[in-house]
Amino acid sequence: MTQMNLAEAKAKLSQLVDEALDGGDVVIARAGQPAVRLVPVAHSQRETGFLDLTLDDDFFFAPLGDDELAQWE
Numbered sequence: 001m002t003q004m005n006l007a008e009a010k011a012k013l014s015q016l017v018d019e020a021l022d023g024g025d026v027v028i029a030r031a032g033q034p035a036v037r038l039v040p041v042a043h044s045q046r047e048t049g050f051l052d053l054t055l056d057d058d059f060f061f062a063p064l065g066d067d068e069l070a071q072w073e
Contacts, residue, residue, distance in 0.1 A: 001025040003034060 020026045026038035
């Protein structure tokens with residue numbers, strides 16, 4: 001983990017961004033206290049942590065068949 005005070009992080013922002021993009025844990029501190037964590041946007045939106053799943057719209061919006069409807073009665 002890389003932790004750096006804000007003043008130094010300003011000067012090395014490009015390096016810190018590269019480190020975060022490479023999977024490193026980057027924390028920016030203020031007065032020696034951790035304040036924020038630098039994380040890549042693409043990873044935070046894409047990773048589910050346990051499951052990579054793609055479903056078609058038919059999975060949710062297709063009408064139920066007669067057998068499936070009978071189970072709900």
